[in-house]
Amino acid sequence: MIVVGGGLAGLSCAIALADAGCRVRLFEKRPHLGGRAASYTLPDGAEIDNCQHVTMGCCTNLADFYARVGASGKIRFFDHMLFADREGRVSRIGPSRLPPPFHLAPAFARFRSLGVGDKLGIARALAEIIRGGGKPREGAERNMLEWLRSRGQTPAAIERFWRVVLVSALDEELDRAQAQYGIDVFYKAFLATRGGYRLGVPAVPLGELYAGCQAALAARGGEIRTRARVARVRIEAGSVAGLVFDDGSEAVADAYVVAVPHDAFLELLPADLVEREPVFAALRQLRTSPITGIHLWFDREVTSEPFWALVGLESQWVFNKSLLLHPRVEAESERGPSRAAPGTGGAAAPSKPARDGQYLQVVISASYDLVPRSRQEIVERVRRELELVLPAARSAELLKATVVKETSATFSPAPGVDRWRPPAQSPIRQLFLAGDWTRTGWPATMEGAVRSGYSAAEAVLSFTWQRREFLQPDLPPEGLVHLWVRS
Secondary structure, three states, rough: OOEEOOHHHHHHHHHHHHHHOOOEEOOOOOOOOOOOOOOOOOOOOOOEEEEOOOEEEOOOOHHHHHHOOOOHHEEEOOOOOEEEEEEOOEEEEEEOOOOOOOOOOOHHHHHOOHHHHHHHHHHHHHHHHHOOOOOOOOOOOEHHHHHEEEEEOOOHHHHHHHHHHHHHHHOHHHHHHHHHHHHHHHHHHHHHOOOOOOOOEOOOHHHHHHHHHHHHHOOOEEEEEEEEEEEEEEEEOEEEEEEEEEOOEEEEEOEEEOOOOHHHHHHOOOHHHHHHOOOHHHHHHHHHEEEEEEEEEEEEOOOOOOOEEEOEEEEEEEEEEHHHOOOOOHHHHHOOOOOOOOOOOOOOOOOOOOOOOOOEEEEEOOOOHHHHOHHHHHHHHHHHHHHHHHHHHOOOOOEEEEEEEHHHHHOOOOHHHHHOOOEEOOEEOEEOOOOOOOOOOOOOHHHHHHHHHHHHHHHHHOOOOOOOOOOOOOOOOOOOHHHHOOO
């Protein structure tokens, strides 16, 4: 079996096939694995991730993949999330002893960026989501903003609650994202189970997180070749006859899984085949959305928290990479959350500069407005916002900064997009597809990528008259949710 693409979709497919006893060869054009979830070294020797990637407790297939490749211990899960707005108000979201869906209700009631009327409206919308089991009773293909307005959500609730969670989760603005995806995020992550919302952050650079995949595949009798660029898929008589590489060499196999971005996949096929095959032609309807990562190195500590979600600001998430990547850090669920210092926006102002300073990464999803802007302007805008929520940053010196723009980071989960997303089995014999853009039922997430890889592996094995199941089910509803959905 051959897998093309060393991102999460390709890696998960290759590992699953190898676990089923197949001999797998994986080809990746880059010198490293991980695809968009990768890291690289700057000229001064600093190692950075192209963008911060996180998982959640509800991501069952990603968790299964991490376990298969021995990476589970490299993820730290946190029970609490800190939110801060431009007025310096800090809210901590964490669990109570109440059963789902009320386990986060006490923390939500204390959310300082919203008024009573905002919260009541949000509660009504969440109750509707629960009653539908995460499936809207109508308006599934409307955009999320229309759905929220039709449910009486106030402008403050939309901007300070719904948008804060969903733009990051979907990498799309609310008026461009299909309502079903947003509803699904809240149901699976925050309502249906006690631990679905828990945020998992890699405790190592992303390059190290996936470094074990090569050894894991080799241990199963497979191999990975990097710097191996496939130029085209050779098609003959409706079947794949082989892969042609840039250097003119070829590779043949019993089955082929192409796990690359959808636009890159189309470039591998004959142009006339794309034109006459509806499944392939439909991929041209998929649009992409950008993500921007801003990396900042200060001369001192400006926050003692592992991460922040920012409310009502252009910057969306701030990750304390100095803390998250430090070997002495323990999961917040084990050590308990630290207390926010009064009047500091939750950031403890250190009495003296940290010996090695502090490295933060700011993530802005659906960053359309930043694409044409210069690095300097982006850094200045983000710096001003950080000073609103992290007062200690006002007196800190910014030693260096870099900006990573992923202009086509993910496919856009636009209303009606599912009609363009293909299944794992392509119309061409022996050719299978994987990628978060395939028909996974999820938006463009790491969980969606692994689901696609597992689906492709199942389809390949079915093609060879084997039957194996790799896809993991969603977490089952807990507490009162199960009763409420059934009623």
